[in-house]
Amino acid sequence: KTAAVTLACIIALMLVLFGVFTVLFPSVMLRITDLCGMEKACTQYAVSVYSRSKEIDDLANVVERGYGSASWKIVSEYGEKLLARADFYDYCAAEDEKSGAEEDGRITSSYAQYMTGLVSVGKYRTGDGTGAMETAFLLNRNSFPENNAVVTLAMSVIERGDAVFASELLSECKAQMDKVDFDKEQDVQNLQTMISILEDFCA
16 A cells, blocks of 8 residues: 555656646656657647747748657748748758758758758648648749759648649649749759649649
8 A cells, every 4th residue: 555655656746747848848858758759748838938938940940840650730830930930041051051962963952952942841730731832833944953842832732642633733843844934954854844743743
């Protein structure tokens, strides 16, 4: 009986401590859940951390962790906040510089393209096809670099076997080819490759 009472007290204490850390130290819980591979819980703690700090790096972390845990509503909601921030492109430029991204072709996908792609997929997976399309082409109306947000969205659509949305995406890509005079020949080739992939999938 004494052992049972002791065990109950220990469990109660652990629950209290868990609650305290959850409320007061979400960054600590974020690290713990990350180490434990608890992706969904980790995403929720990332949201809590951002809600307190309002820092753009914490917001970007929410989007990345949300994508990794397939928390599509979080990716869409917080991704929209991220893209709307006035410091988004400055932050992306700093991330590119930090990772050694250059414009000489060695690293073709910018951080802005990467994050925009994640957000477009989040919108697509929550049923917002229009928002997904608009987001994917946000940075790709006048250029079409490799590994851009449209490619990220297309790969997700193909992975799901969604021929209907793939057809819509194909139409938009073809429209881009018809109306945009790209500065770089490589952009034309990249878009042609994307069109070919979607045509093969939709055939």
